[in-house]
Amino acid sequence: xxxxxxxxxxxxxxxxxEKYLGSDYQVLSSYGHIRDLPKxxxxxxxxxxFEPDYIIPDDKTKxxxxxxxxxxxxxxxxxxxxxxxxxxxxxxxxxxxxxxPKTTKRIVFHEITEGAIKNAVAKPRHIDIxxxxxxxxxxxxDRLVGYELSPVIWKKIGPGLxxxxxxxxxxxxxxEREREIEAFEGKASYxxxxxxxxxxxxxxxxxxxxxxxxxxxxxxxxxxxxxxxYKLTSITQKPGKRSPGAPFTTSTLQQxxxxxxxxxxxxxxxxxxxxxxxxxxxYMRTDSLNLSKTAIDQASKVITENYGKEYLKTRVYKTKSxxxxxxxxxxxxxxxxxxxxxxDEKQKRLYKLIRTRALASQMSxxxxxxxxxxxxxSTDDKRYFISKGEVVTFDGFLKVWGKGAEDKILxxxxxxxxxxxxxxxxxxxxxxxxxxxxxxxxVKKLEAEGIGRPSTYAPTISTIQARGYVEKGNVEGQQRNIxxxxxIDNKVSKxxxxxxxxxxxxxxxxxxxxxxxxxxxxxxxxDVVDYxxxxxxxxxxxxxxxxxxxxxxxxxxxxxxxxxxxEKSEDISRQDxxxxxxxxxxxxxxxxxxxxxGRFGAMIQIGQAEDEEKPKFAPxxxxxxxxxxTLEEALEMFKLPRVxxxxxxxxxxxxxxxxxxxxxxxxxxxxxIKGDDPFTVTEKTARELIAAKVKADKExxxxxxxxxxxxxxxxxxxxxxxxxxxxxxxKDVEPKKVTEALxxxxxxxxxxxxxxx
Numbered sequence: 139x140x141x142x143x144x145x146x147x148x149x150x151x152x153x154x155x156e157k158y159l160g161s162d163y164q165v166l167s168s169y170g171h172i173r174d175l176p177k178x179x180x181x182x183x184x185x186x187x188f189e190p191d192y193i194i195p196d197d198k199t200k201x202x203x204x205x206x207x208x209x210x211x212x213x214x215x216x217x218x219x220x221x222x223x224x225x226x227x228x229x230x231x232x233x234x235x236x237x238x239p240k241t242t243k244r245i246v247f248h249e250i251t252e253g254a255i256k257n258a259v260a261k262p263r264h265i266d267i268x269x270x271x272x273x274x275x276x277x278x279x280d281r282l283v284g285y286e287l288s289p290v291i292w293k294k295i296g297p298g299l300x301x302x303x304x305x306x307x308x309x310x311x312x313x314e315r316e317r318e319i320e321a322f323e324g325k326a327s328y329x330x331x332x333x334x335x336x337x338x339x340x341x342x343x344x345x346x347x348x349x350x351x352x353x354x355x356x357x358x359x360x361x362x363x364x365x366x367x368y369k370l371t372s373i374t375q376k377p378g379k380r381s382p383g384a385p386f387t388t389s390t391l392q393q394x395x396x397x398x399x400x401x402x403x404x405x406x407x408x409x410x411x412x413x414x415x416x417x418x419x420x421y422m423r424t425d426s427l428n429l430s431k432t433a434i435d436q437a438s439k440v441i442t443e444n445y446g447k448e449y450l451k452t453r454v455y456k457t458k459s460x461x462x463x464x465x466x467x468x469x470x471x472x473x474x475x476x477x478x479x480x481x482d483e484k485q486k487r488l489y490k491l492i493r494t495r496a497l498a499s500q501m502s503x504x505x506x507x508x509x510x511x512x513x514x515x516s517t518d519d520k521r522y523f524i525s526k527g528e529v530v531t532f533d534g535f536l537k538v539w540g541k542g543a544e545d546k547i548l549x550x551x552x553x554x555x556x557x558x559x560x561x562x563x564x565x566x567x568x569x570x571x572x573x574x575x576x577x578x579x580x581v582k583k584l585e586a587e588g589i590g591r592p593s594t595y596a597p598t599i600s601t602i603q604a605r606g607y608v609e610k611g612n613v614e615g616q617q618r619n620i621x622x623x624x625x626i627d628n629k630v631s632k633x634x635x636x637x638x639x640x641x642x643x644x645x646x647x648x649x650x651x652x653x654x655x656x657x658x659x660x661x662x663x664x665d666v667v668d669y670x671x672x673x674x675x676x677x678x679x680x681x682x683x684x685x686x687x688x689x690x691x692x693x694x695x696x697x698x699x700x701x702x703x704x705e706k707s708e709d710i711s712r713q714d715x716x717x718x719x720x721x722x723x724x725x726x727x728x729x730x731x732x733x734x735x736g737r738f739g740a741m742i743q744i745g746q747a748e749d750e751e752k753p754k755f756a757p758x759x760x761x762x763x764x765x766x767x768t769l770e771e772a773l774e775m776f777k778l779p780r781v782x783x784x785x786x787x788x789x790x791x792x793x794x795x796x797x798x799x800x801x802x803x804x805x806x807x808x809x810x811i812k813g814d815d816p817f818t819v820t821e822k823t824a825r826e827l828i829a830a831k832v833k834a835d836k837e838x839x840x841x842x843x844x845x846x847x848x849x850x851x852x853x854x855x856x857x858x859x860x861x862x863x864x865x866x867x868x869k870d871v872e873p874k875k876v877t878e879a880l881x882x883x884x885x886x887x888x889x890x891x892x893x894x895x
Contacts, residue, residue, distance in 0.1 A: 140164035143208050144215040145231060147224070150415040151250065155217070158252040159259070166208055168218070172198045173230040175277065180285045184697065187690040188278055194234060202234050209235055213243065215262065220246035220466075221423050222276075222683060223593055225269035232265065239265040248424075249472045250417040272683035278693055279303060279675070283666065286704045287659075294707070294715035295654060296737055300605060304590050304598050306659055307672045309607045311583060312575055313648045313656040320765060322571035328356040328623075329567045332523055333560040334368065334513065340549035341560060344513055344525035349567070353621055356564045359521075360623055360630045366517040368557040374510040378528075379503040382535035384427045384455040385468035385496045388592030389585045391422070394495065396578035399487055402610075403577045407596045409480075409488045410469070418479040419492055420467050423592045427455035427468050429496070436474040437500045445537055451502040470496040494538045501535035509548050513557060562625040574645035577610070588673030607652030615641030650740040650764045658715050663703055718743070722769035731772050733764045738797045740764050742772040757795040774817075779803070783821030791824050793817075804828060843878040847885065863889055 142163045146152050149167045156165040173192045175181045181191040194202055214237055218224035224246075232239045244265050245258040280303050288300040330346035350356045386394065388407075395406040410422035429437075434452050441450045455468070471479070471493045480486040506528050513523040527548035530541065551557075575583065581595045590598055602608045615638035624631050648656070659667045675696070681687040718734025729745040736743075736755070740763055745753035756775035759767060779794040782802060789804045793816035800816040801808045802824045809831045811819055840856060841849040847860045849867070856873035858865045858881045865888040867873055871880070 141212060142215060143205075143212040144217050145205065146217045147219065147227060148415055150412065154250050154415060154417045155255055158255045163215075164208060164212070166205060168205065168227060168231060169198070169201055171227055171230060172202055172205075172234050175281055180281065182278055182281055182285075184282075184701075188282075188693045188697070189690075190274065190278055190281075192230070192233070205231070206235055209237075215243045215245055215259070216265070217245050217247075217258070219423070220248060220421060221593060222269045222273040225266055226273040226277075229265050229267070229270040239267070248421040248467050249419070250415065251472045254472075268685040269683050271689040272679045275682050275689040275692060276679055278689075279696060282693070282697060283700070286701065287663065287666070290704060290707045291655060291658065294710055294712055295658060296651075296716075296735060299651065299655060301655070301659065301666075302601065303666065303675075304594055304672065305601050305605070305607075306656070306667050307589055307669065308580065308584065308598050309602050309648065309652050310656045310660060310667045311580065311669075312602075312608055312646050313653050315572060315575060316648050316653075319571045319574065322569075324569035324571070326566040326568050327351055328353070328564045330356070330359070330562065330564045332513075332562045334523070334525075334557045335560065336370070336549065336551050336555050336557050338549055338551075342511075342525055342527075342548055344511065344523035347522050347524055350564065356623055357630065357632070359518075360562060360564060360625045362517045363515070363559075363562055363625055364628050364630070366515050366559075368516070368523070368559055369514045370511060370551055370553060370555045370557055371514045371522075372510075372512040373551065373553050374512075376508055377531075378506045378508050380506065380534075380536070381503050382498040382501060382539065383495065385429060385470055385499045386492060387425045387427065387468060388423050389425070389581050389595060391469055391492065392581050392595060393578040394491060395488060396576060398491060401484075401488070403581060403596045404600045405484075406488065409485050410492075413480060413485055413489055413492075416479070416481070417472060418476070418489055419472060420470050422469050424467065424469060425457065425592050426466060427457045428466065429455075429470060429499070430467055433467070433470055433474070433496075434500060437497055440474045441497060441501055445501075448532075449501050449534060449537060452500050455499070468496070498535040498539040501538065502532070504530055504534040504536045505532040506530050511548060511551065559625075564623040566620050566622075568639070574642060574647060576645055580646060587669050588676055589669065591676065591679075602652070606649055607655060608646050608648055610644055611642075611647045612644065613640065613642045613647070615639055650735055650758075653764065654716055654735045662707060662710060662715075663700075665703075666700065713747070719764055721767065721772050724773065731769055733758070733767050733772065735764070742767070742775055744776065760795075760800075778816060780816060782819060782824045785825065785828060791821065791828070793819050793824070802827060807831070840873050841876060843881065845878060845882070847878065847881045849873055849876050849881065858884055860885055 140161065140163055144155065144159065144163050144165045145168055146155060146165065147168055147170050149169070152165040152167045156163075159165065173194055175190055176193050181193075183189045183191065214235070216228035216231055218227040218231075228242075228244055229239055231237070232242055242265065243262040245262050247254040247258040283303040284301065291299045291301055327349040328351075329349055332344050332346075333341050334344055335341050350359055383390070391410065392403045392406050395401040396403065401409070407422065410419065413419045414422050438450055438452060469492055471489070474493065474497065477493070478486055479489045509527040509529075511525040511527075513525070515521060515523070525548060527546045529545045529547055530536065533541070573579075577599055580599060584590050584595060584598070603610060617636050618639060620635055620637055622633050622635050624633070656667070665671050678687060678692045682689045682692060716735055718732040721731045721733055723729065724731050724744050727744065729749070732743045734741065734743055740758040742756045742758060743753050745751065747753060754776060756772070756778065758764075759771045759775055762771060775795070779792040782791045782793050784790055785804050791802055791804045793800065793802045793811065795801075795816055796808070798810070800811045800814065800819075802811055802816075802819065803809070807828075809824075809827050811824070811827060814823060838851045839848060840851060845860075847858065849856060849858055856867050858867060858876065863885050865881075865884040867876060867884070
């Protein structure tokens, strides 16, 4: 019988570790946290040093009881993750299982391999209460902010909204970037390129050393080239090199997986967690760049055997972040000799990315030869054409990491050689604003600002999208007319072309709700969403983890001023909090037309709440938002509902836009017309959609009883409903043969099971 009980967080981790420990060890999982703050209520005693009131959630009671039974008469080892979250889980296990944190054996490891596990067991320690307090401080602070700030937003802006300490700062970053883009006015200038050749007749491209201001100066310049001759005045060649990047940290892995594999931040962490728990990679929540000597030796052997000694160059990377504490190593394979690992294709692709990055970090630089050609213009003393080429002469780390862009090789030419221009062209190029954030670039920005830590990036980005403050969206490009000039055979021609601009894919775009909430927080709770302040809070957590600061004193310093702001917010009127944007005046009534946020999203309003006559409301036009809708577009929406025609029975059909999109209506029946425009939908189309809806509704009903209970065909098959409770029909019962008595019985059983759960 096992004398030891070792507890980890996940069953997958337990299964892997169990292989390495003998029969003396029983390995069980806590399935993550077994104690936490309750979902409802603040559960923080602000009067007594902010003591949290932890509970064991109902869904963890069974797990805790099983662990208590298993722990009886055994030595308990706590082997949760080595970061603050893992330390806190171990501490909570001590509280729930009535173990002494000062004597209970605590082990940590950054990889799940036989050697790492046995080394950890040989060197147990006790729970580090400083790490526990750092995690507890974060949890308490986030609860205080969320619990006190969210109700303010409900009252002042709209129900169902919420705020979070780090999430609100992330939304602010995205909103401010969007505002920069909206305000940006890009100027156009002309880029001039030429196709040249020398005696070898091999064509190469060169670009004028400066851009031209406008069409007039461009046309004038090209006219001067009609009689121009060209001469290669200099050839500059110099060696260069490219160095590999450091092995992955959490944030750089998230960025590379997004850019190279198209994975979301959350998806990357889920896949990495599985690879870690299966023993294939080291711990994936880390901001350390360090590799152990064992890892470097392993990598060196693989590099030397597969590519040769000339490809090996070992390096020790220093972690730049002052607060780096999450783990002792960068993310790397536990066995460099293993070329592929993972239970599915996505895991395998991520493993390959991690392995190649770690290998590349210990490989030689890539050597390149850079060539630059300077081409003089006989008719212009100031301007010249320039062409740059680069050739990789030794691939080094690129052997595994990949080259990226192809080599640009210039033809063999002689200095002083006369060149011919086959074509000179000039086309406008527009200045671009800073790009919208992707998940990867947002992680990079958060890390650069010191906001959050490796364990918080993925949940932060997931949360702001789940709350509807930010959408990962695509924007179709717009068309614009451009004038392109060409000089061919001593003749300048001018052509009109169209180009697409402004297209974006998978970028983070703030919603109207996100903008309004962010503006409100910036105006009335500036410190809470201040970048520097949020970074300082992270630094305070680091001090707590190092034992240099008391956690509840740090919370008190924050809470006092914050709570005063919350109390002061009672004086903020709902109108001040959600002012909206006045678009102009309604020509009929003379009242203001306002684009503002309503209960179900952005909308248009004519008049104010304090007017004698109630304001009129209309939905936001499709594809428009609070910042770009015009007065004309807004007024058009008040033409709805529109009379489309009548049904065959003479009932009036109207079209409109509702919470769930455009629809047509007859009587009390609504029919979605997604894909059709409520302003132009015809009577014929409306009748067809209505007929299809009526038919579908009839086919949906299998049986109806006087008690109000129905047997219906649903999306997932037949079911019973009384309008509030739904119940499945047993597989051995024919839906058409369900009696009213059986229906009542099944619904009652369903209600009892729901109540019990």
